[in-house]
Amino acid sequence: MKINKLIEGLEMIETNIKNFDEDIKDVAYSSKNVEDGFAFICIKGFKTDGHEYIDEAIERGAKLIIVDEFYDTSKLKDKVLFIKTSNTRKALSVISANFFEHPSKNFLLIGVTGTNGKTSTTFMIKSILEQSGHKVGLIGTVKNMIGQKEIEAKHTTPESYDLQKLFFEMKKENVDSVVMEVSSHSLELHRVDCCDFDVGVFTNLTQDHLDFHGTMENYFAAKLKLFEMSKKRVVNVDDEWGRKIIRIYPDSVTYGINSKADVCAMSVKLYVNKNQFELRQLDNDNKEQVTLNIPGIFSVYNALAAASCAYALGIDLKTIKAGLESVKAIPGRFEIVESNDKFTIVIDYAHTPDGLLNLMKTVDEVAKGRKVLLFGCGGDRDRTKRPIMGEIAGKMADFVIVTSDNPRTEDPIKIIEDILVGLQKTNAEYVVIPDRFEAIKYAIKNAKENDFIVLAGKGHETYQILKDRTIHFDEREVVRSILEELKK
Numbered sequence: 001m002k003i004n005k006l007i008e009g010l011e012m013i014e015t016n017i018k019n020f021d022e023d024i025k026d027v028a029y030s031s032k033n034v035e036d037g038f039a040f041i042c043i044k045g046f047k048t049d050g051h052e053y054i055d056e057a058i059e060r061g062a063k064l065i066i067v068d069e070f071y072d073t074s075k076l077k078d079k080v081l082f083i084k085t086s087n088t089r090k091a092l093s094v095i096s097a098n099f100f101e102h103p104s105k106n107f108l109l110i111g112v113t114g115t116n117g118k119t120s121t122t123f124m125i126k127s128i129l130e131q132s133g134h135k136v137g138l139i140g141t142v143k144n145m146i147g148q149k150e151i152e153a154k155h156t157t158p159e160s161y162d163l164q165k166l167f168f169e170m171k172k173e174n175v176d177s178v179v180m181e182v183s184s185h186s187l188e189l190h191r192v193d194c195c196d197f198d199v200g201v202f203t204n205l206t207q208d209h210l211d212f213h214g215t216m217e218n219y220f221a222a223k224l225k226l227f228e229m230s231k232k233r234v235v236n237v238d239d240e241w242g243r244k245i246i247r248i249y250p251d252s253v254t255y256g257i258n259s260k261a262d263v264c265a266m267s268v269k270l271y272v273n274k275n276q277f278e279l280r281q282l283d284n285d286n287k288e289q290v291t292l293n294i295p296g297i298f299s300v301y302n303a304l305a306a307a308s309c310a311y312a313l314g315i316d317l318k319t320i321k322a323g324l325e326s327v328k329a330i331p332g333r334f335e336i337v338e339s340n341d342k343f344t345i346v347i348d349y350a351h352t353p354d355g356l357l358n359l360m361k362t363v364d365e366v367a368k369g370r371k372v373l374l375f376g377c378g379g380d381r382d383r384t385k386r387p388i389m390g391e392i393a394g395k396m397a398d399f400v401i402v403t404s405d406n407p408r409t410e411d412p413i414k415i416i417e418d419i420l421v422g423l424q425k426t427n428a429e430y431v432v433i434p435d436r437f438e439a440i441k442y443a444i445k446n447a448k449e450n451d452f453i454v455l456a457g458k459g460h461e462t463y464q465i466l467k468d469r470t471i472h473f474d475e476r477e478v479v480r481s482i483l484e485e486l487k488k
């Protein structure tokens, strides 16, 4: 692509380019991916600084270097083409969207944001859209999908270049609508700039990621960006931050259980393997009885978010019901992995205080015997949520097993100590078993009649990230192998 087309809309502070008709083959934000004729965009990151790899990029054939405003370009002047801009993360978005010719303008784009429920809601929206005849693309934590084809996901929301490339692939495969998770990191780090959002959906906002955002107000401000960018908005009115969005955008479609809303659920009944409720639209008094195969009161909220999004798009209630009912399961979300005469084991991805609280409220409704909760907290993530989760665990469970969940570069024992600060405020009975495999084995070996055992935090994940390595760890397999071993 010619430079002048590639940089359309890019803020340019300084450049040595004389001929903007020169051709650029492709774009890279890591020097390791640069090839002959590429543009290399330097990003000052949290771990390292892309500007330090300029020489490597030039050696690999970079033709154009995009640098940030703090960078002294005198070293580049006679060596390579360069452009200085005020924010290279923004530049990566602008240039990537130009390079792939703004693919998201060609299809309906729905963004879902919020602390919890994004993955679940996107699965439900996809199902409803498919029910109404669309070919749908999905982007999120568990996987990316083009129709039924699956593509591995590295992030909840990909880096802007990878995202625009994925959109481009989707467009090539005639996808007519895309539903994606929009993480607060992606909003803050300009990964989703230049996306043409038709609908923005808000699930909820509760504590998480304060290591990154600092305060709840900053976290909320990051989320708000999605609604500034979207043509239509769908908002949970039962959530206090959702009500703030509605004050800013009064024309939002609202949903809720406890408040008056455009779309609401009534007569909610929770079961161990499903929920039932009456789905209602306020303006025309339409209603349908819905049976949802994903348990948990939180799943009713996610279903409402999905139903309201479909309502905003003009999809009728019968199609919405059929779409919701055809979601059979969402990997790692209240997934029953064992249910026998003695006990039940559920795995779930709850990894925030609110997620854990909602999960345990649901367990409380359906468990016949003891509620046994096994969980840990992620390393290199918000530390302040650890004691809060410890306290919730202690209050909500009859027995707690504290263990590890992706300790990353941190000492697992230190993470557990942070959890215990909250747990020890309660009278809960607990044990600490840092090795998650051993912890699960303990839960199964010591199970009592009618125990409801919850393995929280890892959900669909198939790994455990340790300091020096990542090991394969799929809780579904782990449970199966322990049960096999104990049978012998």
Ligand SMILES: CC(=O)N[C@H]1[C@@H](OP(=O)(O)OP(=O)(O)OC[C@H]2O[C@@H](n3ccc(=O)[nH]c3=O)[C@H](O)[C@@H]2O)O[C@H](CO)[C@@H](O)[C@@H]1O[C@H](C)C(=O)N[C@@H](C)C(=O)N[C@H](CCC(=O)O)C(=O)O
Pocket: 029, 030, 031, 032, 042, 043, 044, 045, 046, 047, 048, 049, 050, 051, 053, 154, 155, 156, 157, 158, 159, 183, 184, 185, 186, 189
């Ligand atoms: C905090 C954060 O989000 N960091 C992301 C950010 O990293 P960074 O900018 O700090 O990158 P860096 O490692 O310092 O490197 C700086 C630059 O040097 C470049 N480089 C580096 C090495 C080299 O040899 N050559 C080179 O050019 C890198 O490509 C990069 O452009 O940009 C990288 C490239 O896109 C991301 O991989 C990285 O995600 C890290 C790994 C991460 O863990 N992110 C999590 C927190 C995240 O984003 N999570 C959210 C979901 C949260 C939720 O579920 O609510 C998500 O959307 O996935």
Ligand SMILES: Nc1ncnc2c1ncn2[C@@H]1O[C@H](COP(=O)(O)OP(=O)(O)OP(=O)(O)O)[C@@H](O)[C@H]1O
Pocket: 114, 115, 116, 117, 118, 119, 120, 121, 141, 156, 181, 203, 204, 298, 299, 301, 302, 332, 333, 334, 348, 349, 350, 351, 354, 355, 356, 358, 359, 459
């Ligand atoms: N609407 C909700 N409100 C509160 N908790 C929820 C809600 N939906 C899901 N949860 C809890 O959060 C967990 C994660 O759900 P889900 O994967 O849908 O959220 P997410 O927002 O995509 O998470 P992530 O930020 O990791 O991408 C679930 O396993 C459940 O325990």
Ligand SMILES: N[C@H](CCC[C@H](N)C(=O)O)C(=O)O
Pocket: 156, 351, 377, 378, 379, 381, 405, 406, 457, 458, 461
């Ligand atoms: N997207 C979330 C997932 C957390 C899942 C949990 N297993 C952990 O590693 O903390 C994050 O990166 O914070």
Ligand SMILES: [Mg+2]
Pocket: 118, 119, 140, 141, 142, 156, 181
């Ligand atoms: Mg997700």
